Amino acid sequence: MKTKIFALMMLLAPAFAFASSGIKLDKADVDLSNQASLQNGAKLFVNYCLSCHSAAYMRYNRMGQDLGLSNEQVKENLMFAAEKVGETMTIAMTPEDAKQMFGTKVPDLSVIARARGADWLYTYLRTFYLDDSRPFGVNNAAFKDVGMPHVLWELEGLKKPIYETHKDHEGHEVQTLTGYEMVKPGKLTPAEYDNEVRDLVNFLVYMGEPAKLKRYTIGVWVLLFLAVLFVLAYALKKEYWKDIH
Ligand code: HEC
Numbered sequence: 001m002k003t004k005i006f007a008l009m010m011l012l013a014p015a016f017a018f019a020s021s022g023i024k025l026d027k028a029d030v031d032l033s034n035q036a037s038l039q040n041g042a043k044l045f046v047n048y049c050l051s052c053h054s055a056a057y058m059r060y061n062r063m064g065q066d067l068g069l070s071n072e073q074v075k076e077n078l079m080f081a082a083e084k085v086g087e088t089m090t091i092a093m094t095p096e097d098a099k100q101m102f103g104t105k106v107p108d109l110s111v112i113a114r115a116r117g118a119d120w121l122y123t124y125l126r127t128f129y130l131d132d133s134r135p136f137g138v139n140n141a142a143f144k145d146v147g148m149p150h151v152l153w154e155l156e157g158l159k160k161p162i163y164e165t166h167k168d169h170e171g172h173e174v175q176t177l178t179g180y181e182m183v184k185p186g187k188l189t190p191a192e193y194d195n196e197v198r199d200l201v202n203f204l205v206y207m208g209e210p211a212k213l214k215r216y217t218i219g220v221w222v223l224l225f226l227a228v229l230f231v232l233a234y235a236l237k238k239e240y241w242k243d244i245h
Contacts, residue, residue: 023141023177028122030202032213038067041203044196046078048151049109052098055089057110058207066206066213103135104147113201113208121201125152126194129161129180141177156193157186
């Protein structure tokens with residue numbers, strides 16, 4: 001019993017830990033059946049994330065198969081950090097380099113979507129804001145004092161936070177972040193940027209559980225099969241019982 005309770009607590013722990021960061025998460029609304037979105041997400045991932053973060057559980061060829069791309073397409077468009085399509089998505093940077101550059105280790109992103117959830121990732125990647133006190137000049141509303149630079153700033157632009165000051169119930173002044181003001185626009189409009197981030201998060205969710213795609217399609221066939229079976233079984237039952245009444 002004790003171990004069961006403990007297991008349950010461990011299961012729920014992330015929910016509590018991350019809920020405490022206090023910001024309202026925006027809905028990612030990702031769609032795993034949207035292959036174009038997954039392909040775009042993969043492109044963004046290899047271009048903007050794979051220099052620092054590995055995805056050591058993901059193989060290029062597996063990704064290609066799942067996303068409807070040939071090995072050649074994968075090689076040409078998505079492979080900058082590996083030689084063979086059978087390799088996993090590793091990076092050249094060592095943990096020591098990372099520690100030196102960022103003062104912390106750079107987590108592998110293979111299963112980050114399962115640890116953090118899609119909504120958190122979607123919010124995180126859209127809430128970098130200017131903060132001179134931080135080493136890279138940015139802070140993050142979902143991850144306070146984050147050690148990661150805003151790597152998508154060219155797409156999103158740079159924004160500064162807008163605070164509102166009010167008094168809490170003990171009379172202390174507290175500042176809450178109420179919004180942002182774009183200081184330097186990026187290449188994309190805010191709506192376009194949201195869509196790019198949604199695709200990227202979609203890809204991260206896929207990567208967290210590649211078999212999910214297959215499970216969805218299998219699930220549909222199973223339901224169809226059951227539906228057909230039901231009709232047949234019902235017809236058979238009628239046939240068997242027709243003379244008995
Ligand atoms: C220049 C290096 C660099 C690049 C490029 C980069 N990151 Fe990061 N990222 C970091 C570092 C360093 C941390 C650790 C931050 C910390 O712990 O304070 C981090 C942390 C994160 C986290 C939080 C992980 C956690 O602890 O839960 C996520 C999610 C993340 N990165 C996603 C991304 C995505 C998605 C991209 C591509 C758009 C990306 N990163 C590109 C350096 C990078």
